[in-house]
Amino acid sequence: MSRHDIQVHINGRTQHATVEGRLTLSDFLRGVAGCTGVHVGCEHGVCGACTVIVDGAAVRSCLMLAVQADGTRITTVEGLADADGTLHPVQQALRDEYGLQCGFCTPGIVMTLAALTAGATRPEPAQVMNALSGHICRCTGYQGIRRAALRLCGIAPSSPEQAHG
Ligand code: FES
Numbered sequence: 303m304s305r306h307d308i309q310v311h312i313n314g315r316t317q318h319a320t321v322e323g324r325l326t327l328s329d330f331l332r333g334v335a336g337c338t339g340v341h342v343g344c345e346h347g348v349c350g351a352c353t354v355i356v357d358g359a360a361v362r363s364c365l366m367l368a369v370q371a372d373g374t375r376i377t378t379v380e381g382l383a384d385a386d387g388t389l390h391p392v393q394q395a396l397r398d399e400y401g402l403q404c405g406f407c408t409p410g411i412v413m414t415l416a417a418l419t420a421g422a423t424r425p426e427p428a429q430v431m432n433a434l435s436g437h438i439c440r441c442t443g444y445q446g447i448r449r450a451a452l453r454l455c456g457i458a459p460s461s462p463e464q465a466h467g
Pocket residue numbers: 341342343344345346347348349350351352353362363364365
């Protein structure tokens with residue numbers, strides 16, 4: 303079994319580890335780095351629950367090997383809120399719009415939206431909806447998530463058409 307030394311920057315701290323070549327990034331983050339906010343559902347890139355940000359891009363961590371993450375900067379949902387507990391705007395929007403229920407899908411959705419809204423310009427609603435289409439939620443019916451996403455685009459989802467259309 304091949305083993306590899308890796309160094310990864312996770313949520314502002316540096317982690318060194320020796321990992322098997324077959325270890326997925328999702329299992330590394332949960333089992334080695336202790337980031338259990340990284341949820342694992344389908345394990346084959348469909349549900350989006352395991353999404354984290356790697357060097358600025360939203361990535362399905364079940365489809366990446368830990369060894370491939372060597373030298374990268376990773377943000378998981380644990381690294382988003384401020385140290386004083388102030389929520390990231392994406393987290394706040396989902397909270398305000400009741401965009402979660404059991405919470406299993408939520409960290410992945412949060413990380414996708416956080417990556418999408420990290421730039422200087424606001425994403426277009428179509429971009430955000432397209433990104434959300436890669437996430438499966440079994441609880442909410444998506445409307446609260448959709449309202450939160452529209453808010454992040456600068457659209458107050460106050461009209462029934464925007465909120466529920
Ligand atoms: S667990 Fe990675 S996409 Fe479903």
